[in-house]
Amino acid sequence: MPEIRLEHITKRWGKFVGVKDMNLFIKDRGFITLLGPSGCGKTTTLRMIAGLETPTEGKITIGDTVVFDSSEGINVPPAKRNVGFLFQNYALWPHMTVYENIAFGLKNLKWKKDAIDKRVFELLDMLKIRQFSERYPNEISGGQQQRVAIARTLAPSPKVLFMDEPLSNLDAKLRLEMRSELKRLHLDTNSTFVYVTHDQLEAMTLATEVCLIKEGVIQQYEPPLTLYTYPKNLFVADFVGNPTMNFVDSKAKQLKNFEIEVDFAGVKTIFIPNEPLKLNTSDVVLGIRPEYIKIVKESNLNGKVYATLPAGMETTIKFKINEQLMTSVVFGIIDFKLDSEISIDFIGKNVCLFDKSTGEILGLGKLDNYPKD
Numbered sequence: 001m002p003e004i005r006l007e008h009i010t011k012r013w014g015k016f017v018g019v020k021d022m023n024l025f026i027k028d029r030g031f032i033t034l035l036g037p038s039g040c041g042k043t044t045t046l047r048m049i050a051g052l053e054t055p056t057e058g059k060i061t062i063g064d065t066v067v068f069d070s071s072e073g074i075n076v077p078p079a080k081r082n083v084g085f086l087f088q089n090y091a092l093w094p095h096m097t098v099y100e101n102i103a104f105g106l107k108n109l110k111w112k113k114d115a116i117d118k119r120v121f122e123l124l125d126m127l128k129i130r131q132f133s134e135r136y137p138n139e140i141s142g143g144q145q146q147r148v149a150i151a152r153t154l155a156p157s158p159k160v161l162f163m164d165e166p167l168s169n170l171d172a173k174l175r176l177e178m179r180s181e182l183k184r185l186h187l188d189t190n191s192t193f194v195y196v197t198h199d200q201l202e203a204m205t206l207a208t209e210v211c212l213i214k215e216g217v218i219q220q221y222e223p224p225l226t227l228y229t230y231p232k233n234l235f236v237a238d239f240v241g242n243p244t245m246n247f248v249d250s251k252a253k254q255l256k257n258f259e260i261e262v263d264f265a266g267v268k269t270i271f272i273p274n275e276p277l278k279l280n281t282s283d284v285v286l287g288i289r290p291e292y293i294k295i296v297k298e299s300n301l302n303g304k305v306y307a308t309l310p311a312g313m314e315t316t317i318k319f320k321i322n323e324q325l326m327t328s329v330v331f332g333i334i335d336f337k338l339d340s341e342i343s344i345d346f347i348g349k350n351v352c353l354f355d356k357s358t359g360e361i362l363g364l365g366k367l368d369n370y371p372k373d
């Protein structure tokens with residue numbers, strides 16, 4: 001399977017820039033998700049790699065083949081890029097059986113009948129839908145239709161499989177099941193997958209690497225847990241994670257030994273960075289993941305319960321420190337009386353400190369020492 005390289009790719013429609021000077025390297029056999037809000041340029045990027053959209057500038061290479069180069073006038077048509085594309089609506093032929101839908105492309109490629117049979121039944125077995133081979137699309141479920149669409153896309157053995165929000169039409173339970181199936185399919189086919197979604201949970205659970213895009217510009221491109229733990233800016237930190245990170249506007253002052261005094265919500269605490277950090281601003285944003293806030297029996301820091309949201313395996317607790325609303329997540333079914341007082345503690349070494357003016361991360365560390373004034 002090939003590597004994919006985008007170099008200085010830009011896409012404009014008049015004065016509007018959909019994708020801006022994008023450089024992206026997709027590893028061989030990777031499962032890459034292009035993630036971002038609606039209109040950020042993720043589907044446009046996918047379509048440009050597949051050849052369904054023509055970039056304004058730049059160069060795209062799939063394997064050893066340059067498929068687009070604006071300076072050289074190269075633009076290889078989609079049919080010759082040896083890629084498969086799975087759309088949001090599965091676009092199955094309603095008058096054809098499952099077998100016929102999968103075999104359709106192979107017949108157009110002039111495959112022999114024996115070879116078509118072998119390949120179709122191989123895919124039917126891989127996707128566990130052999131028993132539906134003689135049924136029509138309206139006779140099978142949405143999840144089964146999606147598997148048929150995947151099988152049809154995989155039939156000619158494309159080098160790369162592109163998927164544009166293929167799970168968005170399924171219900172929540174089936175989406176969860178199909179995530180597992182797609183992850184297994186990636187391993188079984190040994191292919192390169194490029195997957196577009198606006199669902200950060202989908203991106204986090206499926207991908208080997210996540211490319212997070214905002215307004216046509218890559219914000220961060222790394223493995224999902226790296227994005228979650230080490231966000232490069234406020235946008236990444238806010239977009240990745242559910243419940244979202246707590247963001248608290250704060251005042252900061254440099255102390256000795258690189259320690260930083262942080263004043264948030266009327267509480268003074270010490271931020272101890274994991275690596276030496278020299279502060280160049282006093283206006284910062286403290287970023288704390290909900291799971292880094294622990295409800296304890298007793299501490300020097302107290303809050304008032306605003307709401308509790310038990311969900312079985314975990315409970316989301318919203319509380320206020322003075323007038324600052326914050327969120328904590330605890331394991332198990334725990335309910336607190338509204339407006340009751342709780343004691344909290346900050347745990348872990350991955351509390352984020354951001355520059356308020358630029359939104360860029362300054363460093364990660366832990367919070368310590370928050371005596372009552």
